[in-house]
Amino acid sequence: MKNIVVINGHPDKESFNSAIAQTYVTSALYLGLxxxxxxxxxxxxxxxxxxxxRQRMELEPDLIKALEDLKWSHHQVWxxxxxWLGMPAIMKGFFDRLFLPGITFKSNKGGSSEGLLTDKTARIITTAGDLSIDMYEETYKSSGLVQLxxxxxxxxxxxxxxxxFIGPLYELTEKDRKEWIERLKSLPKIDAMQESLL
Known part of the structure; x- marks a missing residue:
């Protein structure tokens, strides 16, 4: 059995993103992950x-614990x-503060870089309030996905x-959201089978 870390970037713990995160966590635990x-x-x-x-800031205890969880994981779910076609400010700040040279990547001579989170896989689940998947991909070139x-x-x-990608959320009824939650319950098994995590 391997290790999965689920990271919720939405600042509101009552959000649909939090429901998605808890659904993934519960389903993964049911599988014994x-x-x-x-x-x-x-x-x-x-x-x-x-x-x-220019100057390294000392990591707060919560960031140190988050880094431990990320390094512990074999699979990450973001x-x-x-x-505004990107991630919330608090999530961007998380990356700014924690994903630093010597921690998640290193710079080599000649200007090249090397990632330090190797042997890890990931899944990204993005929700959008008023964008369809077609508009996101065709008009905005999947901007948030490219960034992350x-x-x-x-x-x-x-x-x-x-x-x-789940959207546009503004058009989803309560029934639609429940159906999405049911569909998302299968993701941990898909991830586990694809990456041989079981």
Missing amino acids: HVRYIAIGELDFNPNLAFGY IHPLW KKGILEYCGVSSIENN
């Missing part, structure tokens, strides 16, 4: 990288809403990244 949960909005940390890369998948996770060595 080892699961840890990070609710970024509930962590106590300064999301502002005040000095850029869940977030699409706000290409610009952060793959850059830091994570591979085999799957993604799901």
